[in-house]
Amino acid sequence: MVVFLYTITMKPLDTPFKLGMQYENWEFDLEVTEDRIEYYDSYKYVGTELNKFLNKHADETELLFNMDILEAVIITFKDKNSQFYKNINPITATKNREIKHHICIEEFTKLDSQISCIYISNNVYIIYASYSLIEELVKSIR
Numbered sequence: 237m238v239v240f241l242y243t244i245t246m247k248p249l250d251t252p253f254k255l256g257m258q259y260e261n262w263e264f265d266l267e268v269t270e271d272r273i274e275y276y277d278s279y280k281y282v283g284t285e286l287n288k289f290l291n292k293h294a295d296e297t298e299l300l301f302n303m304d305i306l307e308a309v310i311i312t313f314k315d316k317n318s319q320f321y322k323n324i325n326p327i328t329a330t331k332n333r334e335i336k337h338h339i340c341i342e343e344f345t346k347l348d349s350q351i352s353c354i355y356i357s358n359n360v361y362i363i364y365a366s367y368s369l370i371e372e373l374v375k376s377i378r
Contacts, residue, residue, distance in 0.1 A: 253309045272376050296311075300369075
């Protein structure tokens, strides 16, 4: 596993979905999917307008809501190489590294939320959520 864990200061990251927004903002562009975490409703975003991250088209975007409030976003890029991961990864500095099982997890904080970038089995996952959810979401990817 390759693990990079650190906190850095960086310019604001323009994320396609803002945490804290209401379900009704996207209700016609959402498809119900199996819930990833207990007490949170999971939906696949099927629209095209916001299905990007850092100007790259995402293969899949999952939104997690609690009581109709957006609490987490998982953006997936499938069948990508490590160079794509390096190009799309919003994290620019590394402080700690651990290498095992070809899994790379990098995290940084942004105000009241945390963003994780995961590279595993040629898939790239960008997860952003509140601190309380991020660990459980990262575990659900592995």
